Amino acid sequence: MLQSKLFTKTRKEAPRDEVSKNAALLIRAGYVHKEMAGVYSYLPLGIIVLKKIEEIVRKEMDAIGGRELVLTALQRKDVWEKVGRWDDNTVDVWFKTNLKDGMELGLGFTHDEQLVNLLTEYVHSYKDLPLYLYQIHTKFRNELRAKSGLMRGREFLMKDLYSFNATEKEQDEFYEKIKIAYMNIFRECGIGDITYFTYASGGTFSKYSHEFQTISDAGEDTIYVDEAKKIAVNDEVLNDEVLVGAGLDRKDLVVKKSIEVGNIFKQGTKYTDPFGLQYQDESGQKKSVYMGGYGIGVTRLMGTIVETLSDSVGIVWPESIAPFKFHLVEILGGGDAHKVKESAAELYKALGGDDIVLYDDRDLRAGEKFSDSDLIGIPWRIVVSGKTLEGGMYEVKNRRTGEVKMLLLQDLLAI
């Protein structure tokens, strides 16, 4: 991608009202635009990152039998009334609207009810199970207070998977698989070593749920971490019973602030029973379906990665989700501009072109280009200039470590 053609612009200063580190950097680097409190538009650079995160999530969900679908953002009142959750006093994050004829609609803040209701038309037999359905979709929540940039928004992207099993045992087996899939996702997104499997308070059905918490001072949660065992307990359920269940000793725990990047719930028949979602087993007997819900805030995950991995001069993307692998920066001054451009264009192709390389072809001074490069945070910066042409090598800088090396083309391609 030619940087001159990329619809984006960096800025030296973040807007004064954007205090959170993740949003300030993403705005300055041109990934997102703030529309209002808790509501952000994603610019071309931002959508590339978001899509890469989504692809990691999809890959892991598909690997454990997930099937993707998209439910509607507009939701029916009658479906919600079946479980008594339409009332604003019960659910305080509703955004509601009306059809022209006055009928009330809700903008989905979750899709458990809607999906269960939908499945009553499709699931009747043990042969229809198990079923693992997920979507990556915008959620709307009328938060009393949006905050922390992308972390707690009113409109945000979420991956929500729902499991439907014939037996509790089958669900438990799936639950173990999703734990692994989730840790894979966070590891692939570069925050595996600071993200902890965490015991948390449960829903109505199960005693506990589990969360995935990433250590960060910007977090809203407080957790107690056993760093050796890589397990944590949320402050809200810290008691002896939980500690014993988790195999933890109070004296091994350290208290940390953290961001909840994912959570998983066993919901039992909490939703399936009210909707009458049942199946007939081999003997023709009707039985309840066991359900589970598994969420990852995709945009929150993006914010968390920026929040935890960036440094004083800008964002540091892990290679897996960086918008580009290489940032090719040509420096025209002090050399034969024509030759430098020629060399840069050749290298651009050799490295893989449009999707792999962001090519800073803008006619700017070196300092400004380097600053932009640091801010945007692409893993490898490659400088082509009169200097590098002379030596027949390329200057390669690792954004994360800051290490600078002079490499021949073949070594560069091997990165």
Place this chain on the structure above:
RNA sequence: CGGAGUGUGGUGUAACGGCUAACAUUCCUGUUUUGGGAACAGGCGACUCUGGGUUCGAAUCCCAGCACUCCGACCA
């Protein structure tokens, strides 16, 4: 929803109740430059959040509303 703070060109800031609202940056033209946000010259860009009030006169003082940020509560 309770408390606090802040609203001035796109962005960051300035302006005693008193001249045509200033400076920097961004952006546009041109010249000269070119390895860590260059220099010079010229130019575009603001009903000072909105509505009332006080005053000869309001960006400035008062009231109300709205927005944003922070703290708290809340967070299936």
